[in-house]
Structures are given as structure tokens and as C-alpha cells.
Amino acid sequence: MTLPTPTLIIEIDRQQPLPIYLQICERFRTAIASGHLRPGDRVPALRGLAMQLSTARGTVELAYSILVDEGYLQMRGAAGTFVSPTLPASVMRSPRGQGPQDRQAQPGDEGTGPLNSPDASRGGQPAPRQLAIAVAMSGEPRPLQPGLPALDAFPSKVWDRLVAQRARSGGRAMLAYPDPAGYRPLREHIATYLGLSRGVTCVPEQVFITGGYRATLELVLRSLARPNDRMWFEDPGYLLARGFLVETGVQLVPVPVDGEGIDIERGTRLDPEARFALVTPSHQSPLGHTLSLARRIALLDWAEKASAWIIEDDYDSEFRYAGRPLPALKSLDRRDRVIYCGTFSKVMFPGLRLAYAVVPERAVERVARVAHSMNAGSPTLLQAAAADFIRHGHFARHLKRMRALYAERRMLIVHALEQAFGERLIVDLPPGGIQFAVQLPEGPDGPADDVAVAARARELGLAVLPLSIWYANGRAPRTPRGLVIGFANIADAGEAGRLARTLRACLDG
CATH class of the missing domain: 3.40.640.10 (Type I PLP-dependent aspartate aminotransferase-like (Major domain))
Structure with missing residues (x-):
């Protein structure tokens, strides 16, 4: 059975500075919040909506991809694109009351002054x-330092x-x-x-x-x-x-x-x-x-x-x-x-x-x-x-260049780590950022000591950080062990390979 597509009138304003794809996103969010679109409803096809708005299909596709990433829409291949059936109920409601500028202060909105002396x-x-962290994240830049952009x-x-x-x-x-x-x-x-x-x-x-x-x-x-x-x-x-x-x-x-x-x-x-x-x-x-x-x-x-x-x-x-x-x-x-x-x-x-x-x-x-x-x-x-x-x-130009550069550099270090560590390292790449966390699988002698691995790496000039210390109870037996690695300053595949092999040597002490 083919589900009907609700009648959806979307208007865009080409005089606004807001890009058209973001206007489309906002119109869909509003339609969902107002109840005009409900979970499970089919939304217009890319080509049809592009023709309706007299805009490029790629513009509509970009808007849909953002809405999918946010969880508002689901793409089901040839079946079409639908409003996500798992949207929380609070999304499908109009904001109550006045806008932020019309709201009066509520109890607890402000503190009583500066914090303790x-x-x-x-x-x-x-x-x-904490001293080790300060050394690793400040001062002279070092290889694999988390959070450090490409200074070169x-x-x-x-x-x-x-x-x-x-x-x-x-x-x-x-x-x-x-x-x-x-x-x-x-x-x-x-x-x-x-x-x-x-x-x-x-x-x-x-x-x-x-x-x-x-x-x-x-x-x-x-x-x-x-x-x-x-x-x-x-x-x-x-x-x-x-x-x-x-x-x-x-x-x-x-x-x-x-x-x-x-x-x-x-x-x-x-x-x-x-x-x-x-x-x-x-x-x-x-x-x-x-x-x-x-x-x-x-x-x-x-x-x-x-x-x-x-x-x-x-x-x-x-x-x-x-x-x-x-x-x-x-x-x-x-x-x-x-x-x-x-x-x-x-x-x-x-x-x-x-x-x-x-x-x-x-x-x-x-x-x-x-x-x-x-x-x-x-x-x-x-x-x-x-x-x-x-x-x-x-x-804007710098950001555009860095997105492309970082996408290349992170894959350089990922491939190098996979070659150097094999199954002794689990890499689960996030969709963004200039650093990522990897996990050290538990060995025959129990959990790996990521603090010791990071300390040995620091002695060799690397600035990776142990993952476990990011947890409130970092030394608990079940706390994940791993490393937090920055990749933005890796120049080429040769450097990535050398750094990965050096880090691998630190695992064995």
C-alpha cells in the first residue's frame, strides 16, 4: 500500500540572507512541530520539491540530509523519505508562551553573585x-596532540x-x-x-x-x-x-x-x-x-x-x-x-x-x-x-579548506594505526572533529594500562592522552581503556606510519 503524501506548501524567500536549504529545513521543522506532518508521513520527493521551489535538486537533497542527520526524517530508498516514526512527542508541539524576549525572569534564573573566593x-x-594533561595540551605543539588544529x-x-x-x-x-x-x-x-x-x-x-x-x-x-x-x-x-x-x-x-x-x-x-x-x-x-x-x-x-x-x-x-x-x-x-x-x-x-x-x-x-x-x-x-x-x-575559505584537509589527514592516521596495531586497537571514527578516541581491547592479562601507554608515548615525544582519565572513575575495572588522538597536523602518509609504529611500540612497553 502506498502512503499518501500530505499536502505541504513550502515557501522560500530569496531576499533573506539565510540559505535556501536552511529555509527548507526550518519549514519542515515547523510543519512537524505544528502537527501538519506526523511521524510516518511521506514527504515530497526530491525532484518534486525542487520543481515546486524552482531550485536545484542538490539544494533540496542537502536540506533532507541535514534533517535525516538531526533525526527528523528517514530515507527508505525507493520507498521514499518519511517523517521519523520515533520522534519524541515533545517535538510535535508548538512552543508555548511568548518568545524569549518576552519572558520574565523565573526563580533561580540568576545566581547570587560571583562564585566562592x-x-x-x-x-x-x-x-x-592533571599535571600530565596540562603538559600534553599546552606549550610546544607535539605529534598526535588532541584538539590542536593544523598550524601548518x-x-x-x-x-x-x-x-x-x-x-x-x-x-x-x-x-x-x-x-x-x-x-x-x-x-x-x-x-x-x-x-x-x-x-x-x-x-x-x-x-x-x-x-x-x-x-x-x-x-x-x-x-x-x-x-x-x-x-x-x-x-x-x-x-x-x-x-x-x-x-x-x-x-x-x-x-x-x-x-x-x-x-x-x-x-x-x-x-x-x-x-x-x-x-x-x-x-x-x-x-x-x-x-x-x-x-x-x-x-x-x-x-x-x-x-x-x-x-x-x-x-x-x-x-x-x-x-x-x-x-x-x-x-x-x-x-x-x-x-x-x-x-x-x-x-x-x-x-x-x-x-x-x-x-x-x-x-x-x-x-x-x-x-x-x-x-x-x-x-x-x-x-x-x-x-x-x-x-x-x-x-569561510579557511574552514572549507580545513574540512577537506582534515578528512584526508584523519584517514592517513587511521590506515597507519590499523596497519601497526592490527586487532590490538579498535578504531570507531566519529563523523567529525579534529580528534578521536580509540580503544585498547582487553588482553589475556586483563585491561590494558592506557595511562602507562600514554606516559611511554609522552617520553617519545607524542601527545596522546589516555581515554580512561576522561571518566569520573578512571581506574574502575570496567572503565574503557584507550587513547585520545589528534590528527590535524599529520603531514603525509610517511609521517602517519612512523607515528603509528612509535605508538605501537609503547603498547608493549
């Missing part, structure tokens, strides 16, 4: 493994010229104290970029420039957290964030991660009244999974009911090798609960020390006050050069 920190001296491929001459032009301009703004909220033109470019590439609708006033991800977390927590607040934290989760958060006095609640990302049901059982959740939905750190649509909706629903804040760390989502980058979790936020965090460390270079946060409108005034009290703005010269880098199109 340093005297209240429970961090003390860093543990030995950055357009340094272009960047140097832009910085020099700004320095020669002699503007007093370049010499004065920077605006604590950030250089206005850069905030405008970021707002535009996020709207076009990540589906995040925001105004420049919501964008705050910081001196790196740690500074972003500090700004957010000083603005919105209270002493001893509890926070869901992915398990495994980003190492450096965990160390900093422990120092601030935030009580971390480790929530397990599986193939669909952070387990919202487990988080609700562990601590339904936590005030924060820190997540990496586009490319889970370190496992690389994408948070499923059902869990995205469940996470947003939990935050609304608990009056909690979601901190979305979108650290390297620009680099996706199967289809286009997925829209951010923030793009689904209808209740103004998500704080979106981005960085230039992965898309440009980490020495720039520029990151940013997009805060909900209800929190703008509070965050602005704290930003001014911290008075820790990034150098205006570098912010202005970054704005020029975006404005002149260098940023």
Missing part, C-alpha cells in the same frame, strides 16, 4: 594526572597582514582598555555567522567575547551560579573543564554517555534538580558521538522544568566529514535555557585566545555587569583582526 576552592594542588595550514601571511594593518591604523581604541563584552564588530560577525551556519538566532548584545573556554566558563558561572550548585557533567567528559569546575566549588554529577550522547534519563534519576548541565552535543568530548534529537528535546524539557541552565560547548562542530555541520542545540531552544559557547582555538589557532558565549536574553544584563566587574577583555587589536578575517571572507 579562591579560599573556598576544593581543588588544591592539581593531581599528577593556517594562512599566516594573510593574518599577519591584517594584524599589521590594524596596528598601523593607530586608532586609540587599539591602545585603550578593551570593552569587557568584546569588540562590537566581532560580536556582530559572530552573531551573523552563527545564524547562517549553526541555526543560532541571536543579536550582538547576547555575544560576549572571552579569552578562552576557561574564561567563558568563569564568566558564565560568576554570573549565574551560586555556591555549591550541582552540574550534570558528561562521563566521560572534557578534562580541562572538569578540573576548572572542581576548583570553582561546583558539585559535579557525572552522567553516563552512550552512542546517543549524554543519558538524560540517568541524569534525571541521579539529580533532577541540578542547576546546570555542561554538554558537547555536536561532537561529544572525547567519544565523538552526536546527541540524538530525542535526547536534545529531553534535555531542553528537563532544563525548562528544573529552571536549569544548559551550557553547550560547541568546540569543533565546523569540521564534519559526512554532510554539513549539524545545527546547534541552541537552535532548538525555545525556552531560553541554553548558553552557547564557541571558540576560535580550533577553527583558527589556540594562541589567539579568543572564545565567546551567546547568553539568553534574560541573562544579558547580569552577564554584562559581571563582565565589566571582571574587566578581563581580550586585546582589541586581535579582536579587530579576527573581525577583518571574517569580513573579508578569509574565515
Whole structure:
């Protein structure tokens, strides 16, 4: 029996700056949310919709592929394309109430001021493994270092010229104290970029420039957290964030991660009244999974009911090798609960020390006050050069080149690892990112000691990290053992082979 295709009228506006394929995506999401399209309904064929919209078939195909990746649609070959039958019920409902700008503050929306003073920190001296992490992820770049972009491929001459032009301009703004909220033109470019590439609708006033991800977390927590607040934290989760958060006095609640990302049901059982959740939905750190649509909706629903804040760390989502980058979790936020965090460390270079946060409108005034009290703005010269880098199109061209380059380089190291390790290494590549985790299978003598393997690799100049230490209980018998490997700076197949063989030698001691 052939299922009928519901009558679906899609209109696009060619005068809008939003690309047509993203307009198509938005129209389908709206139709599903309003109930016009229901789970199991067939959607128009690619060719038919392309003819209806007088656009290229490839444009419609790109929109459909994004909706499939997000979980809204399913492609069933010759049978056609259908609305996913497993969509959560909360997707098929119109947003209630007014938009974020019309919402009034709710209890618990703001903190009572800055976090505890340093005297209240429970961090003390860093543990030995945290010291090793700091060595591996900072200082002189080393082979296989996770999170490090391709420094050899950055357009340094272009960047140097832009910085020099700004320095020669002699503007007093370049010499004065920077605006604590950030250089206005850069905030405008970021707002535009996020709207076009990540589906995040925001105004420049919501964008705050910081001196790196740690500074972003500090700004957010000083603005919105209270002493001893509890926070869901992915398990495994980003190492450096965990160390900093422990120092601030935030009580971390480790929530397990599986193939669909952070387990919202487990988080609700562990601590339904936590005030924060820190997540990496586009490319889970370190496992690389994408948070499923059902869990995205469940996470947003939990935050609304608990009056909690979601901190979305979108650290390297620009680099996706199967289809286009997925829209951010923030793009689904209808209740103004998500704080979106981005960085230039992965898309440009980490020495720039520029990151940013997009805060909900209800929190703008509070965050602005704290930003001014911290008075820790990034150098205006570098912010202005970054704005020029975006404005002149260098940023978009650089991202396009890096996607192609990274796709090649990651396969170089994957093939080299498979040849060097054989069955003694499990490689499960994620769809994106500039690093990935591999697992060391259990041997006859029990689980491999990935900490020892990484230590031996460090002695030989490699910067891989043990996977187990990303877990809250890293030495538990059932904790996965493996390595987190960066691949962006591998020059060729010869280098990949040499690095893989060196790493293989570390496994045997």
C-alpha cells in the first residue's frame, strides 16, 4: 500500500540572507512541530520539491540530509523519505508562551553573585594526572596532540597582514582598555555567522567575547551560579573543564554517555534538580558521538522544568566529514535555557585566545555587569583582526579548506594505526572533529594500562592522552581503556606510519 503524501506548501524567500536549504529545513521543522506532518508521513520527493521551489535538486537533497542527520526524517530508498516514526512527542508541539524576549525572569534564573573566593576552592594542588594533561595540551605543539588544529595550514601571511594593518591604523581604541563584552564588530560577525551556519538566532548584545573556554566558563558561572550548585557533567567528559569546575566549588554529577550522547534519563534519576548541565552535543568530548534529537528535546524539557541552565560547548562542530555541520542545540531552544559557547582555538589557532558565549536574553544584563566587574577583555587589536578575517571572507575559505584537509589527514592516521596495531586497537571514527578516541581491547592479562601507554608515548615525544582519565572513575575495572588522538597536523602518509609504529611500540612497553 502506498502512503499518501500530505499536502505541504513550502515557501522560500530569496531576499533573506539565510540559505535556501536552511529555509527548507526550518519549514519542515515547523510543519512537524505544528502537527501538519506526523511521524510516518511521506514527504515530497526530491525532484518534486525542487520543481515546486524552482531550485536545484542538490539544494533540496542537502536540506533532507541535514534533517535525516538531526533525526527528523528517514530515507527508505525507493520507498521514499518519511517523517521519523520515533520522534519524541515533545517535538510535535508548538512552543508555548511568548518568545524569549518576552519572558520574565523565573526563580533561580540568576545566581547570587560571583562564585566562592579562591579560599573556598576544593581543588588544591592539581593531581599528577592533571599535571600530565596540562603538559600534553599546552606549550610546544607535539605529534598526535588532541584538539590542536593544523598550524601548518593556517594562512599566516594573510593574518599577519591584517594584524599589521590594524596596528598601523593607530586608532586609540587599539591602545585603550578593551570593552569587557568584546569588540562590537566581532560580536556582530559572530552573531551573523552563527545564524547562517549553526541555526543560532541571536543579536550582538547576547555575544560576549572571552579569552578562552576557561574564561567563558568563569564568566558564565560568576554570573549565574551560586555556591555549591550541582552540574550534570558528561562521563566521560572534557578534562580541562572538569578540573576548572572542581576548583570553582561546583558539585559535579557525572552522567553516563552512550552512542546517543549524554543519558538524560540517568541524569534525571541521579539529580533532577541540578542547576546546570555542561554538554558537547555536536561532537561529544572525547567519544565523538552526536546527541540524538530525542535526547536534545529531553534535555531542553528537563532544563525548562528544573529552571536549569544548559551550557553547550560547541568546540569543533565546523569540521564534519559526512554532510554539513549539524545545527546547534541552541537552535532548538525555545525556552531560553541554553548558553552557547564557541571558540576560535580550533577553527583558527589556540594562541589567539579568543572564545565567546551567546547568553539568553534574560541573562544579558547580569552577564554584562559581571563582565565589566571582571574587566578581563581580550586585546582589541586581535579582536579587530579576527573581525577583518571574517569580513573579508578569509574565515569561510579557511574552514572549507580545513574540512577537506582534515578528512584526508584523519584517514592517513587511521590506515597507519590499523596497519601497526592490527586487532590490538579498535578504531570507531566519529563523523567529525579534529580528534578521536580509540580503544585498547582487553588482553589475556586483563585491561590494558592506557595511562602507562600514554606516559611511554609522552617520553617519545607524542601527545596522546589516555581515554580512561576522561571518566569520573578512571581506574574502575570496567572503565574503557584507550587513547585520545589528534590528527590535524599529520603531514603525509610517511609521517602517519612512523607515528603509528612509535605508538605501537609503547603498547608493549
